[in-house]
């Protein structure tokens with residue numbers, strides 16, 4: 001089981017990696033105006049209850065991304081992947097949570113949706129916690 005400490009360590013590393021990525025990108029392009037959207041909006045870690053593995057992911061466009069079947073079915077029960085619905089401000093499939101869970105399930109195809117574990121989600125730009133959105137709460141209703 002991925003302990004909360006291990007998940008927390010994983011997400012903290014991911015925050016740092018995202019900050020480094022933005023820093024390097026800005027150094028490489030000093031004339032380009034800095035934007036909040038240089039950073040991924042959110043980052044989260046996800047683990048598998050049956051072992052100690054954890055994976056982190058940033059929020060990102062789901063366009064062109066092939067989600068694992070188990071996640072895809074859940075997302076598509078909300079709305080088409082890549083679209084918004086009235087109940088949530090986030091694009092279906094764009095959050096860090098499904099991207100991180102997708103890594104877990106692709107690595108461990110036997111992992112069921114109720115065997116996922118999430119860290120708290122954070123905004124890498126500020127390192128502040130972000131709440132799970134309605135799309136994510138409904139997609140991962142067993143664990144969020």
Ligand SMILES: [Zn+2]
Nearest residue numbers: 095133135136
């Ligand atoms: Zn979300």
